[in-house]
Amino acid sequence: MDRFLAAKNANPAARSLYTHQDRASKTVSVSADITPDFSKGLIPTIVQDDATGEVLMLAFMNEEAFRKTLETGEAHYWSRSRNEIWHKGETSGHVQKIRALRIDCDSDALLLLVAQAGGAACHTGRRSCFYRELRDGEVRRCSPKIFDPKQIYRISS
Amino acid sequence: MDRFLAAKNANPAARSLYTHQDRASKTVSVSADITPDFSKGLIPTIVQDDATGEVLMLAFMNEEAFRKTLETGEAHYWSRSRNEIWHKGETSGHVQKIRALRIDCDSDALLLLVAQAGGAACHTGRRSCFYRELRDGEVRRCSPKIFDPKQIYRISS
Numbered sequence: 001m002d003r004f005l006a007a008k009n010a011n012p013a014a015r016s017l018y019t020h021q022d023r024a025s026k027t028v029s030v031s032a033d034i035t036p037d038f039s040k041g042l043i044p045t046i047v048q049d050d051a052t053g054e055v056l057m058l059a060f061m062n063e064e065a066f067r068k069t070l071e072t073g074e075a076h077y078w079s080r081s082r083n084e085i086w087h088k089g090e091t092s093g094h095v096q097k098i099r100a101l102r103i104d105c106d107s108d109a110l111l112l113l114v115a116q117a118g119g120a121a122c123h124t125g126r127r128s129c130f131y132r133e134l135r136d137g138e139v140r141r142c143s144p145k146i147f148d149p150k151q152i153y154r155i156s157s
Numbered sequence: 158m159d160r161f162l163a164a165k166n167a168n169p170a171a172r173s174l175y176t177h178q179d180r181a182s183k184t185v186s187v188s189a190d191i192t193p194d195f196s197k198g199l200i201p202t203i204v205q206d207d208a209t210g211e212v213l214m215l216a217f218m219n220e221e222a223f224r225k226t227l228e229t230g231e232a233h234y235w236s237r238s239r240n241e242i243w244h245k246g247e248t249s250g251h252v253q254k255i256r257a258l259r260i261d262c263d264s265d266a267l268l269l270l271v272a273q274a275g276g277a278a279c280h281t282g283r284r285s286c287f288y289r290e291l292r293d294g295e296v297r298r299c300s301p302k303i304f305d306p307k308q309i310y311r312i313s314s
Contacts, residue, residue, distance in 0.1 A: 102288075103287065129263075133191075
């Protein structure tokens with residue numbers, strides 16, 4: 001069991017951080033200190049590798065995605081292209097285990113610190129979605145290819 | 158002169174990366190490889206300390222903000238609350254010097270790697286806007302207070 005969930009289950013005092021009301025109300029009653037303000041719309045969510053600090057991707061959460069993330073300890077997002085909840089890694093197996101969660105001063109952005117299964121977050125097979133970098137006047141690839149997407153997603157070439 | 162601008166000015170081959178058309182057309186003709194797709198709306202922009210890897214804040218860019226950022230080497234955003242271009246640090250002096258710029262696989266999110274003047278990005282005086290963290294079942298402050306906002310913004314108490 002990962003540390004994020006272990007702490008949730010082991011520490012009765014901390015359990016209230018994760019307690020939520022029934023699913024019908026969709027109200028997550030985690031500590032107000034780390035509850036996003038969903039009245040502003042979807043919450044942009046930065047995903048950072050907890051071990052290396054590399055920023056892996058950016059996605060969006062609605063309240064259901066936030067609740068599922070806390071419940072399961074694995075990152076869930078709202079897919080704007082498919083208009084549905086997206087359990088990251090459901091197809092590829094490359095789930096993101098939550099190590100920590102941060103919220104910004106305005107409570108309208110989140111930062112997940114994760115352990116990335118498979119070592120790559122990007123559907124292109126690269127470790128980070130942010131693999132194109134402009135630095136010192138030159139554009140370069142700054143994040144290595146970890147897997148072949150054709151293998152992982154079984155796309156016929 | 159910082160390295161980002163130095164490279165722009167010193168290297169004629171690199172200059173084309175920053176060349177843009179006249180302001181009326183508002184078309185930034187930087188390398189297509191690092192040009193955001195503004196047709197999708199505002200571009201969420203992650204800001205990370207280039208030296209430490211700490212994620213400092215999240216803001217949004219429109220095309221004008223992106224162009225001004227490339228022109229000046231300092232971060233400009235679109236303020237959604239004030240509906241205007243926001244030159245970060247204009248009031249506080251805490252500008253963000255761009256060291257590198259990354260773009261994600263879908264070209265709809267940016268990552269700036271910056272040197273943060275004054276050592277703090279957050280208007281609360283903390284180094285990072287993401288100063289509240291849930292880890293191991295406990296909420297804590299994870300980014301130190303660097304300045305007193307009352308001093309910097311001359312807010313009467």
